[in-house]
Amino acid sequence: MKNENDDPGTSRRDLLAAGAIAAAMLASKPLCADVPIPSIAIPKEIPANLSEAAKPGSFEGRGMSGAEIFAKLCVEEELAAMFCCPGNYTVINAMAAAGVPAYGGRTEGAMCAAADGFSRVTGEATACSGTEGPGFTHMIMNIAAAHAARTPLLVLASNMQISGDDREAFIQTGYQQPTTTGMKKYGKRLIAPDRVWEYGAYAFRNMKTGVPGPVHLDFPGEVARARFTDPAKLKDYYSKDKYRSESRAHPAPADVKKAVDLIAKAERPLIVAGQGVFQRKSWDLLMEIAEKNDIAVSATGPMKGHFPDGHRLSINQSPDALMSADLVLFVGQYCMPSPGEYTFNPDIKAIRVHPVPEDLGRNWPLELGIVSDERTFLTALNDALPRRKRDTWANEIAAARQKYEKTILDQYELGVKYSKDTNHLHPSVIAKEVHDFFYKGKIDPKQTVMGMGGWTIGNFMGRWVRAYRPGQAISCAYQYGAIGPDVAMTIGAGAAVQRGIGPQAAYKGAPVCCISSDAGIAYSLFELDTAQKYKIPIIAVIYNNNSWGMWPQAVGSARSMHMYLFQENLRYDKMAEGLGARGEYVHTQQELKDALARSYTAASKESASTLINCQALKEFTSARDYPPGNFMNPEPGGGAFQH
């Protein structure tokens, strides 16, 4: 067989000429059709549909379906929002019609994360929904993340029928409740239509009392579509003041006295204020107590800001002072670390306040365990605690803050050098620029809700993110460590800001910002369509280092690195444009500054979302190539994500 290149008659010049002809042919005949491309547009039905009045079901006439009865209960319980993909049609339609604020997105997993994000910045119960099999199982990562974060999340998914059980009837057959074992506070498959209200009450009792957590209800068609014309046919059809109580556990006076005594003996006390303080909206009480007795505070949990960063007693940006604390008072710390996971000295004494007794003493041996609701405890402590100044302690915290600020500024300066040397953005530069733009410029530093995720960029941003008021920042990877829900979770938080719910009221309508990675964005990029559709302006700053952040794990392992790498220089910004959002591609510090300014203008003036694709190098993670490489942020603290 003869190869054409072997032909002695074919010269190099002939080949070049042939190549030129081929190129000319390609130029004259593009690979894609040259047709007019219509603009991306929000369908007219959407604003029209959203402005329709609620139309809840009624027992009159045809009566109410099981789904409508459940929706009625959700409205009475003031379910703050529902995020879903179509599927479980009877239920989601009934919820939307009844007036539950509803959002439809692109994947069930991302919608579950969005519901979680909404809850993390408000403390309110939210719902997510998807279809019976594939939609429900797509949510799993984010149900687990919500469980780790103790989010009061109502997981709804179904439209199968009990009559199809065990028959593989049609499609989507799956056993839901076993699938969420270990990642819910409560779950039930409803099989008796007349108990739909009763189990709805179970759901809200579990979400709204004690330690919150996800509740998973699945609705077979026989329940969702059953009809009732007489409420007397429903079991336990009571109003919420009868099926659950707002009564809270109060601390025993003797326990409060012991706590006051331990605080009095301490020189350098510290309150670790977990999400229970946020959930119970007790930030004002916390502030009073801290200032009354000069007690340091670390605000912890999946949300930040229930004690403001920047306050002289906030220890979140003073990690070196953590080791000095001689007494820790855990209040509302649902996800408990073990000694050695928090940066404390080995002699620190510990008090823990928790709403249910079963958890006291878990992981961390205690000097004193107190069963109490967070708010009632803080009220009692505030009443019993005397005034005291601890100037030495406050000064030590201030000195530690100065030291920390110098450390991260030095790291930033090094990052500036690396960025200039390589013409790529070092993560410390991205983090500092985002910090300066949202906290040091013209924008009210208390305004912007920040969602934070990713591995490398999450660690770097953890040093620069600030929360000056409740619910201003969320750690998307909190405890479960999911890489990917970040953008969707922040869009959910953005929906809460758009509606001005709870602590977001003062900043209603403001844009939100998310910091994530190229690995993370793959999981929820498509929700930029959802953000555009509902006019939830988000600025997504994406650290693009062409790889999974864990690529150093492949170093020295044969045939492994390819599994950790992506194509280089991927254009996530172009993908954002394809979804109707704005896209920015930056690889210098000045470009990033300019892009942030443009993106903010578009977000605040046009409710337009932007993805800023920050081109970096994977080697920035390596301590050998670009010291100091990666690090772990101290826990507890501003960058903490484990507990």
Next chain:
Amino acid sequence: MVGEILRGYAERGVFRGFSRGESRNGKAAFRMIWHRDRPFALTVDTRRGAIRCPLVLPQLPAGSAMYRELRAFLKAYQSADRPDHRRIDNRKARVTCANRGGDVSLTMNISDADYEYGIRKFIHLIQEIYLVFLSEHFEYQVEAFGLDPDHP
């Protein structure tokens, strides 16, 4: 007394698997599972007035920048600039480190036979090495301890 203090730490969850070896000629040995689930050995030699941990950090070459940083960290830990509760008072005790083939040991020489002070400060120092000093050396922890970054 040193044994009781160490047992107290074990009972407070600071470390686990605490055991006491033989005591002979003023020398007592202790073992515990501590940071990174690694075994730590401690010896207290009252005749020499010394507390020693023969292996605090492994695989840390003597000529490395990180080892130099560790030495600076130890020096700072004994500086009068730090508050009393965060330093070792050199009038009472001094800590030195040594490096043998990358294995870093720590020795505390006690001046005034105050072993309660000594052992508490020694435990605090190791805690601070692991929780503060090493937090900036993530890559070292992956290499030296086989740390899984998903479970740091």
